Amino acid sequence: TFAKVPAGSTIYTQAFALTKAFQDDKSDKKVNLSVGAYRTDDGKPWVLPVVRKAEIMLANDETLNKEYLPVLGLEEFTSASTKMLLGGGSKAIAEGKVISTQTLSGTGALRVAAEFLSKQMNFNTFYYSAQTWENHGLIFMNAGFTDGRTYRYWDAEKRCIDFEGFKEDLNNAPENAVIILHGCAHNPTGSDPTQEQWKELAQIIKSRKLFPLFDCAYQGFASGDLDKDAWSVRYFAESGFELLCCQSYAKNFGLYNERVGNLVILVSDPSVIPNVKSQLLLVVRAMYSNPPSHGARIVAKVLNSPQLYEEWKTCIVTMAERIIRMRKQLREKLEALKTPGTWSHITTQIGMFSFTGLTPKQVEYVVNECHIYMMGTGRISMCGINSSNIDHVAQSIHDAVV
Ligand code: PMP
Numbered sequence: 001t002f003a004k005v006p007a008g009s010t011i012y013t014q015a016f017a018l019t020k021a022f023q024d025d026k027s028d029k030k031v032n033l034s035v036g037a038y039r040t041d042d043g044k045p046w047v048l049p050v051v052r053k054a055e056i057m058l059a060n061d062e063t064l065n066k067e068y069l070p071v072l073g074l075e076e077f078t079s080a081s082t083k084m085l086l087g088g089g090s091k092a093i094a095e096g097k098v099i100s101t102q103t104l105s106g107t108g109a110l111r112v113a114a115e116f117l118s119k120q121m122n123f124n125t126f127y128y129s130a131q132t133w134e135n136h137g138l139i140f141m142n143a144g145f146t147d148g149r150t151y152r153y154w155d156a157e158k159r160c161i162d163f164e165g166f167k168e169d170l171n172n173a174p175e176n177a178v179i180i181l182h183g184c185a186h187n188p189t190g191s192d193p194t195q196e197q198w199k200e201l202a203q204i205i206k207s208r209k210l211f212p213l214f215d216c217a218y219q220g221f222a223s224g225d226l227d228k229d230a231w232s233v234r235y236f237a238e239s240g241f242e243l244l245c246c247q248s249y250a251k252n253f254g255l256y257n258e259r260v261g262n263l264v265i266l267v268s269d270p271s272v273i274p275n276v277k278s279q280l281l282l283v284v285r286a287m288y289s290n291p292p293s294h295g296a297r298i299v300a301k302v303l304n305s306p307q308l309y310e311e312w313k314t315c316i317v318t319m320a321e322r323i324i325r326m327r328k329q330l331r332e333k334l335e336a337l338k339t340p341g342t343w344s345h346i347t348t349q350i351g352m353f354s355f356t357g358l359t360p361k362q363v364e365y366v367v368n369e370c371h372i373y374m375m376g377t378g379r380i381s382m383c384g385i386n387s388s389n390i391d392h393v394a395q396s397i398h399d400a401v402v
Contacts, residue, residue, distance in 0.1 A: 012138050018373040030371040031389045033380040036187070036352055037256055038319050041386045046319075048254050050311040054301040064297070069290050071281050073102020073262075077296040080303035081247055081262040085216065085230055092237050096270040101280050102291045103261040106217040106248025107135060112263050112283055113213060113244045114143030117178055120279045123211065125177040127169070129153035131377060133187045133215070136180055151179070154189050159345040159357055161191050167204060175209040183216035183245065184229040185351025188379035192222070192350065198232050202239055212236055217248040222351045224320030226252075226313070242268050249299050251352065252316055258295025319383075323352065326385045330354075333394035339401050353379050362400040370396035 010017060018034035040046050058064060072078065078100040083093065092098050103109035117123045123145070128136040130150035137148050151173075152165030170179065181201075186192050193201060205212055214233050220226045233245050249260040265276060284290070302308040331346040346354050358366065358378040366372045372393060374380045385393055 012134050014134070014375060018367075018375070022373045025371055025373075027371040029389075029392055031373065031384055031393060033372060033374040033384040033393070035384070036251070036381055038251065038254060038352075038383045039386065041322065043384075043386050043388070046254055048312070048315040050302055050308055050315055051253060051255065051298055053311070054298045054308065057301060058294075058297050066293075069102070069293050069296075071284050071290050072100075072277075073291045074293060074296045074300055076304060077260075077300040078102050078262055080300055081249075082264050084226060084303055085219070085233060085245060085247055085262075085264060086237055086266075087227065087230065087234055090234075090237065092266055096273065097268065098264060098266050099273050099277050099280070100262050100264045101284060102296055103246070103263050104288065104291060105250050105256075105259040105261040106215065106246050107139065107261075108259065108288075108291075109246035109248070109261040109263040110136070110139045110215065111143055112280070112287065113246055114140045114145060115283050115287070116265075116280060117211070117213070117244070118144035119283070121211075123176055123178050125149065125174055126180060126213075127151045127173060127177055128180045129166075129182070129186070131188055132180070132182075133217075136215070140178075140180075145178075149173075149177075153186075154191070154355065156357065159342070159355070160348075161189075161193060161197075163193070163197055166193075167200065170201065170204045170210065171208060173208060173210055176211060178211045178213050179205060180213050180215055181232070183214045183219065183233050184231075185218035185222035185353075187217070187351070188353050188375070188377060189355045190349025190351050190353050191345075191355075193232075195231060195235070198235055202236055202241070206239075206241070212241055212243045214243060214245040216245055218251050218351050219247065220252040220313075220316040221320060224317045226316070237266055240268065242266060249295065253295075253299060253302075253312070255295045255298065258298070259292065260295035260299055323382045326382050326390065327354065329390055330382075330385060330394060333390065334397060337394060337398045339394075339398040341401060352381055352383055354382055355379055356397065358397065358400060362397075365400040366396050370399070372396050 015034050022032040082100045125147040126140045126145050127149050151169035152162045155162040219229045222229045243266050245264040247262040250256045302312050327347045331343045334343040356378045
């Protein structure tokens with residue numbers, strides 16, 4: 001009976017629970033820094049103007065209907081998305097070494113990827129960074145992997161990447177271990193390897209015969225430049241790796257609830273593509289049969305129109321620049337308050353999140369006493385900070401630390 005069902009862990013759904021607590025909080029000082037979603041300087045969600053424009057075009061297009069999409073999704077979406085990731089001049093695309101499938105956002109891409117790797121490639125060990133987005137482990141274990149391990153990533157004391165530890169752990173990994181890498185804007189630390197470091201990592205991954213899987217949920221969001229943010233994936237692709245890459249359009253298009261994603265599989269021998277494709281079809285068919293069309297049509301419309309593409313890029317710059325401005329101001333305010341510790345990491349970190357370095361006890365203070373909702377790890381979403389609440393956020397962090 002249902003009485004036998006044990007309680008599930010709440011760790012994986014913490015961001016959603018904090019958002020609910022925030023919504024229920026009656027204080028006018030409340031701030032939500034837990035959710036990974038962009039907010040304007042008025043604290044409002046933002047539907048990108050280019051998305052509205054594409055939606056109007058779609059609504060007026062009477063040739064469109066609500067019939068099922070193919071199992072692997074909308075071809076004009078997956079091909080444009082893959083091109084955005086690998087670049088217009090991608091040799092791998094030209095040589096027919098790439099196959100992709102539309103997925104239910106980045107999470108769905110990871111889930112399909114993990115099941116494919118587990119069932120078709122017989123991989124069983126996966127590594128994720130310590131720390132990482134909390135869902136990685138859960139997705140891979142649910143997809144059939146049984147051996148989940150971490151590689152060192154974050155040096156909490158120095159507040160930067162523990163690169164030596166990272167390399168050592170990869171060097172000790174068993175052959176065929178899947179290495180989950182964040183393509184850019186690492187969540188939750190906001191700290192990415194440099195290009196030189198990526199080259200070293202590629203070397204180890206190649207010599208140790210490990211399998212790279214890129215999670216690319218923030219392309220454009222890290223630097224405001226789509227090409228720059230895809231550098232790591234493109235470097236691996238151009239270096240001849242076989243790899244998987246999971247794309248999400250939640251953040252860079254603001255299409256969170258439309259669930260638009262793409263899984264890209266890059267192989268070295270194009271003749272294996274038909275087999276890979278037939279297995280992918282089976283994974284998706286049994287999981288959700290075929291994906292929804294609305295969000296994918298929006299993205300396809302924008303990516304395939306040079307004019308809308310340019311408009312979209314300006315939206316990305318708007319979001320990236322506001323976040324960078326908030327980072328600068330938060331750091332300045334903490335330094336002006338003479339809050340103990342160093343705060344330079346707030347501006348050196350990139351993307352949506354900042355790993356503040358607050359301890360669990362300090363986080364508890366900020367949440368319970370200051371009505372500022374943030375993850376227990378000390379991660380804050382920079383998007384939740386705006387001109388009206390930044391003083392309260394800085395003062396609260398200061399009070400928690402002193
Ligand atoms: N990977 C990482 C690292 C993320 O931070 C996120 C979003 N929080 C995702 C994947 C997937 O998000 P979504 O399923 O909404 O695209």
